[in-house]
Amino acid sequence: MRLDQETIERIKQAAQVADVIGDYVSLKKKGANLWACCPFHGEKSPSFSVSPAKGIYKCFGCGKAGDSVRFIMDIEGLGYGEALRHLAKKYNITIQESPLTDEQLQAQNARESLYIALNYAKNYYQNNLFQHEEGQSIGYPYFKERGFSDKTIKAFELGYSLDIWDAFTKDALKNGYSIDVLEKAGLTIRKPEENKMFDRFRNRVIFPIHNVSGKTIAFGARILRADKNQPKYLNSPETEVYHKSNILYGIYQAKNAIRSKDVCYLVEGYTDVISLYQAGIENVVASSGTSLTLEQIRLIARFTQNITVLYDGDPAGIKASLRGMDMILEEGLNVKLVVFPQGEDPDSYVQKIGSDAFVQYISDHSSDFITFKAELFLKEAGNDPFKRAELIKDMVGSISRIPDSIKRSVFFQKTASLMQIDEGLLITESNKLALEKVKQKEKDAQRDNNRQRLQSDLPSGITLSTSTNNLPSFDEGMMSFSEEDNFGYEEFGGAPATVLPTPEPSPLPQIANYATTLHEQECIRLLINHGTREVDPAVAPGITLMQYVLGEIDGLQFNTPIYQEMLMLCRQKFLEGTVADTQYFLSHPIAEIQSESINLVAEKHSVSEAWLSKHEIFVPTELDKLADMAYTNILRLKKSFNDDHLSSLMKQLAQTKDPQEQNTLLMQFMQAKEVEKQIAKELGTVVVR
Incomplete structure (x- = not known):
């Protein structure tokens, strides 16, 4: 509706x-x-x-x-x-809408339909936990044994799936959800060849996964009985709304606390997040058992620049996770690491010692990544010079990823002190790595350029494979390529054996046309920002900038489509007796118009108030010189259109051989030249010949 x-x-x-x-x-x-x-x-x-x-x-x-x-x-x-x-x-604004019918559900945007189905599933599983006999006797006791209160269970919207093959699917179909949507949402598995469909999650406790705004986008499910044929945890598959590399478990519940505490605790599992949250440590998220990804790091960076990674006592797991630390450093974030005693994880440890002692433990045992790596690997290296050298190179590699030069310098000093090595050697090694990185980027760019140039020479409809190891073989008319030919390139990485001709660059737009676009843009910018204001109250009181500009350019049609469309909106509103103000354009339902309006309104820099208040220097604003700006813009706009007209007349003169047509064009050309002189005089520019 x-x-x-x-x-x-x-x-x-x-x-x-x-x-x-x-x-x-x-x-x-x-x-x-x-x-x-x-x-x-x-x-x-x-x-x-x-x-x-x-x-x-x-x-x-x-x-x-x-x-x-x-x-x-x-x-x-x-x-x-x-x-x-x-x-x-x-914002608790009531919307009166009728319930969705089957037809409306199917007509919904595919993405929105997935959200609706996933939200329904979340409510279904939670209802099972609290209302169904099986949920109350199996699922609910599990959460209580983990120490979760009802308030915490509801905060994370935990649930339970029944030990029935198709209980959820039948219920959802009965309530109007299509099997296609249920399958695309990862809730139902369908086997058309066997004419069967069944629930993905059965006899498991359910952990809904939310996006940043709190929408349910997927589920994690834990089995409660020992079964060698079943995985302990089962997660939703990737869908249009769920990409596991882009999301962190608990981010919706944690985002405000992360912002206020200015630090994010990163753990591994669902129960770690929930236990810490219940203990009052709410600024915690989990990577849900996956390796930390760049997208997840950037998600955290929206709320804080500080990450503290909480590890359990498993050395193998710690070493496997250290690659993610380098990614955090490369994104410019500050990372610290904490290891809990052997056999403990965040969930068990916070329940064992309490929230205050847990926070104190983190404060006392958190290490920066350099100290952490040194303590972790130095014992293994012992007095072996080769192992120590490899460790130092590894530490330098991590430091080299830090974009901030001051932070890099501090960590080089610390590494030199820890490893008892000259700081200059570390910086030299870092420079070598940086040079290798630059060379690799150049090589990759050259490879991509070669690939693009080659693709442009291939027949229409044929696409070059992205693989450089298994080049395609194909036959297209009289042209035949094979892997042996390799198209004259060595793995598309080095210099080509035969250099293909470089395609001619596309011609740049004519100066006149480009200038016209700029002046059209400036005209629309003035109208959006100041259209409702009086253009010159002292000379013409009551005359708005919109009225003045539209009157002066009456009959002109802009060349740039987006600006012509916006000019039409201004004219239409003016004919209706109103003025299209700033807010009208900033909230316009057409995305392109709204986006361009914001581009024309947004200010990257602003004049500091201190110029006047402290230094007594008056800096005039656009409002102080609005009349001059509008007048000058109109003149320049008309000059651009006149220049385009002159260019067109010259082309026509060069092409025609009809004497009468030549005379007509010459008269028009002389008139346009006279207009050009008048405008140039008004603008104070050099009058052209």
């Missing part, structure tokens, strides 16, 4: 952009705006700006921009309507 405009406005007014985005990233005030590292691409210096006054965000790195609704759409991958419903739920 479509939401009415009044409800949409209520949602947008309640969903303040800084509040909404603050649930996903840690914002810091700088000037009039708030800043953070962008959640949409990896970066180490904040370029993601949030303007509470304008209700928008803008990343000056990747270009992502929008309002609070657009942010939810982008970060959660939701449609417009679903994003509004998400915000309505967050």
